[in-house]
Amino acid sequence: MSKGLPKRSEDYSLWYNELVKRADLAENSAVRGCMVIKPYGFSIWEKMQAELDRMFKETGHTNAYFPLFIPKSYLSKEASHVEGFAKECAVVTHYRLKNAEDGSGVIVDPEAKLEEELIVRPTSETVIWSTYKNWIQSYRDLPLLINQWANVVRWEMRTRLFLRTAEFLWQEGHTAHATAEEAKAETLQMMQVYAQFAEEFMALPVIRGRKTENERFAGADDTLCIEAMMQDGKALQAGTSHFLGQNFAKAFDVKFATKEGGLDYVWGTSWGVSTRLMGALIMAHSDDNGLVLPPKLAPNQVVIVPIYRGEAELEAISEKAKEIMMALRSKGISVKFDDRDTHKPGWKFAEYELKGVPVRIAMGPRDLENGTIEIARRDTLTKETFQLSEMPVEEKISSLLEEIQKSIFEKALSFRKEMTTEVNSWEEFQQVLDQKGGFVSAHWDGTSETEDKIKELTKATIRCIPLDRKEESGACVFSGKPSEGRVYFAKAY
Amino acid sequence: MSKGLPKRSEDYSLWYNELVKRADLAENSAVRGCMVIKPYGFSIWEKMQAELDRMFKETGHTNAYFPLFIPKSYLSKEASHVEGFAKECAVVTHYRLKNAEDGSGVIVDPEAKLEEELIVRPTSETVIWSTYKNWIQSYRDLPLLINQWANVVRWEMRTRLFLRTAEFLWQEGHTAHATAEEAKAETLQMMQVYAQFAEEFMALPVIRGRKTENERFAGADDTLCIEAMMQDGKALQAGTSHFLGQNFAKAFDVKFATKEGGLDYVWGTSWGVSTRLMGALIMAHSDDNGLVLPPKLAPNQVVIVPIYRGEAELEAISEKAKEIMMALRSKGISVKFDDRDTHKPGWKFAEYELKGVPVRIAMGPRDLENGTIEIARRDTLTKETFQLSEMPVEEKISSLLEEIQKSIFEKALSFRKEMTTEVNSWEEFQQVLDQKGGFVSAHWDGTSETEDKIKELTKATIRCIPLDRKEESGACVFSGKPSEGRVYFAKAY
Numbered sequence: 001m002s003k004g005l006p007k008r009s010e011d012y013s014l015w016y017n018e019l020v021k022r023a024d025l026a027e028n029s030a031v032r033g034c035m036v037i038k039p040y041g042f043s044i045w046e047k048m049q050a051e052l053d054r055m056f057k058e059t060g061h062t063n064a065y066f067p068l069f070i071p072k073s074y075l076s077k078e079a080s081h082v083e084g085f086a087k088e089c090a091v092v093t094h095y096r097l098k099n100a101e102d103g104s105g106v107i108v109d110p111e112a113k114l115e116e117e118l119i120v121r122p123t124s125e126t127v128i129w130s131t132y133k134n135w136i137q138s139y140r141d142l143p144l145l146i147n148q149w150a151n152v153v154r155w156e157m158r159t160r161l162f163l164r165t166a167e168f169l170w171q172e173g174h175t176a177h178a179t180a181e182e183a184k185a186e187t188l189q190m191m192q193v194y195a196q197f198a199e200e201f202m203a204l205p206v207i208r209g210r211k212t213e214n215e216r217f218a219g220a221d222d223t224l225c226i227e228a229m230m231q232d233g234k235a236l237q238a239g240t241s242h243f244l245g246q247n248f249a250k251a252f253d254v255k256f257a258t259k260e261g262g263l264d265y266v267w268g269t270s271w272g273v274s275t276r277l278m279g280a281l282i283m284a285h286s287d288d289n290g291l292v293l294p295p296k297l298a299p300n301q302v303v304i305v306p307i308y309r310g311e312a313e314l315e316a317i318s319e320k321a322k323e324i325m326m327a328l329r330s331k332g333i334s335v336k337f338d339d340r341d342t343h344k345p346g347w348k349f350a351e352y353e354l355k356g357v358p359v360r361i362a363m364g365p366r367d368l369e370n371g372t373i374e375i376a377r378r379d380t381l382t383k384e385t386f387q388l389s390e391m392p393v394e395e396k397i398s399s400l401l402e403e404i405q406k407s408i409f410e411k412a413l414s415f416r417k418e419m420t421t422e423v424n425s426w427e428e429f430q431q432v433l434d435q436k437g438g439f440v441s442a443h444w445d446g447t448s449e450t451e452d453k454i455k456e457l458t459k460a461t462i463r464c465i466p467l468d469r470k471e472e473s474g475a476c477v478f479s480g481k482p483s484e485g486r487v488y489f490a491k492a493y
Numbered sequence: 494m495s496k497g498l499p500k501r502s503e504d505y506s507l508w509y510n511e512l513v514k515r516a517d518l519a520e521n522s523a524v525r526g527c528m529v530i531k532p533y534g535f536s537i538w539e540k541m542q543a544e545l546d547r548m549f550k551e552t553g554h555t556n557a558y559f560p561l562f563i564p565k566s567y568l569s570k571e572a573s574h575v576e577g578f579a580k581e582c583a584v585v586t587h588y589r590l591k592n593a594e595d596g597s598g599v600i601v602d603p604e605a606k607l608e609e610e611l612i613v614r615p616t617s618e619t620v621i622w623s624t625y626k627n628w629i630q631s632y633r634d635l636p637l638l639i640n641q642w643a644n645v646v647r648w649e650m651r652t653r654l655f656l657r658t659a660e661f662l663w664q665e666g667h668t669a670h671a672t673a674e675e676a677k678a679e680t681l682q683m684m685q686v687y688a689q690f691a692e693e694f695m696a697l698p699v700i701r702g703r704k705t706e707n708e709r710f711a712g713a714d715d716t717l718c719i720e721a722m723m724q725d726g727k728a729l730q731a732g733t734s735h736f737l738g739q740n741f742a743k744a745f746d747v748k749f750a751t752k753e754g755g756l757d758y759v760w761g762t763s764w765g766v767s768t769r770l771m772g773a774l775i776m777a778h779s780d781d782n783g784l785v786l787p788p789k790l791a792p793n794q795v796v797i798v799p800i801y802r803g804e805a806e807l808e809a810i811s812e813k814a815k816e817i818m819m820a821l822r823s824k825g826i827s828v829k830f831d832d833r834d835t836h837k838p839g840w841k842f843a844e845y846e847l848k849g850v851p852v853r854i855a856m857g858p859r860d861l862e863n864g865t866i867e868i869a870r871r872d873t874l875t876k877e878t879f880q881l882s883e884m885p886v887e888e889k890i891s892s893l894l895e896e897i898q899k900s901i902f903e904k905a906l907s908f909r910k911e912m913t914t915e916v917n918s919w920e921e922f923q924q925v926l927d928q929k930g931g932f933v934s935a936h937w938d939g940t941s942e943t944e945d946k947i948k949e950l951t952k953a954t955i956r957c958i959p960l961d962r963k964e965e966s967g968a969c970v971f972s973g974k975p976s977e978g979r980v981y982f983a984k985a986y
Binding site: 030087106108 | 520522535538555557558559562567568579580583589592601610612623627643644648660
């Protein structure tokens, strides 16, 4: 039934790759590290985009578009920024091809060399702040609240569909403010928008936290993040929101006339989520039968499969099915009726399990006689027979979809709780990471040195300093030095 | 009032550039030929996207995403395709920067050279057909109806905001079919979708036509197009739809098992419109006071400007204004209330004229007393006093918006008629092109030779062979050789 999908317990990594391909989500292209997002995968991403875009607009942001290419010299203007990105930049050096003289095909025309090489944007702070310089003169021009949906390129050596690709799709918000306080509030707000999106729409519980200096965005003074737990016990950073201080304003000389008549550098933020969220969505909820989609992001929330022999049966079932579809659509539920005669019901059941359709309705001649339908839940793989006279079908399905959304979230939340372990000794730390994985909540002395050492020894990084952590003095699990509170360590994607 | 926008009659080109910048639509970036689409401009583009996307989905297409980069060797696989694009390709040759040894900043790391150079997509036929090879095995996999929203790069030497930029945003549909007939029907359908969009939403009358062999897309067997007339008498190609025959299927070896048990190459189409449509929208309708937007694409359809002295007056007007806003929004009309005290009403009037808001409502204390509002139309720059008791304000405005949409279209249509001249001699041809411009409807002998000669002598190209042209035998306006019907010549953007 599962079309031979590998089992999670046997090879999680292979299971993921196969699932992504077989559920028609994405595949590798001929260009190293660049993926093709297939129609079904893209329709899920479109639903994510629509919700996020709505949330950005509700918080006062507008969309704009900035160039794909960044002059090489721009990248260098912010010292730590260039250090963070220089090693993974795709560089455009020429702008023309010509026919090879030996007839071997086309070659790059050496005469069409660019005066200054261009970087394919790995992120757009530099090109955007160079533009903001012209847009901002006075406090009246602030705040500037802009978002961009775009593709970006980071030349990664080891890639993985959705999780780490050379080219990916994302949104990047870039805002400018008159005060540090306002910019910090924006940074926090956008992290909360991401957290709300992850929990309400992706059914993905996340830890709201702050990155350590080591893990901070290149060019930021502070990075907030949301961190999620995958089914294999590895953490995944699902979104980040950066307080940029005045770093980019200084690098690009963006000053504004203050209300008080002075002149000051502008304060900035940037924040982004990417198609990586697709990876998180898949890894967090899916099972050995395929994808499990939260109803709020499912392109089709319901599929109706008729079970019939011959035209007459199909016709009678279709009539009833169309009634049900009308009723569901009146409630804004998306529904597909699969009456293809080229595939058997069993094949269709497996197919929609693989594709993660939250609710499957099956109807045969007996159901017609009895006034029933069979309702199957994708998340629990359970079935029930529903008497149509019991209540309007749209109410039944609507509350079932809500229940599924909630239940997927709860399942992920209790898994995360189970996979979060407080440890108080180095031995315990290593043991938990080795044998169980998940988040390890431990005291840390606050130094990069310790953090590096732990990473070197265990491959675990500090995922974040949780924003809601309680003050608790203790001793660093590694160095024994004093600590003010626990942080989350984990191996991560 | 017009903030000193240059006049169309004095310098059309300067008028356009200034309008695009001052109305916050777009501006040039530091990277040659790449533009920044500013928030207001982008919000118009988003409205275009939303309508087009809906139309594509209604005609059975789904979105997907393919890589930005194309291996150089792919581009060469279709001979006429590479010939059409090789000269304007941005080429990625390296993937890393490093610090210069002399401390002069970052340089391209020569050791990080790509084995095969990558082209930044100028269009995606090659990368998509190389993918389709794996997606298509049998007639059951057809038709494949996919669209992509993406950025593309063509290294143009002379650029112009929206009209011709090195990077631009577009959508590109790429479909695969079992028969030539089906692919031709798709080609025609998508051209009609574009024409409908241009006329209904952009209020832009277009000629539906076929390109001559000279002007055909590189790699196509047939190119259909929509052509529009700008206010300076130059034509603008607003969208194209290509019948690709089996050219790309052969280049990428995409075969399918037919229903009859044979094996055949797949038939293809591709079709696209781009941010160039923004240029067409601006050039077709705007005037010396600024942008004129058709209501269906205006981010704000109505703006309400209060005219007041002191808090008490503002408060009374605001209350009424909010009532009106509620009423308008209940009809789906987008409305903005500009009660900023930092700017005077006259400044606001000029600003919203510049930005092309279709309807402006002004309200002062006298209006409150009399139960009236002042309604100003952007397209005609006319005003009327409206008695609120006459009819519900939402009905008044709703029918006014419809009238404006229609009236903008009619105006453009009668301008185009005026600017379309039938000529029957070479002398007349040259004279009309020189002194009047516009479309010149003339007989042509059907040869590329004559077409090239005419272009060389007059800079006019054949915009299209209109699909609805009547059979009419005549003599070619240039060569005197026999012709089967008239075609449209024009100087074009």
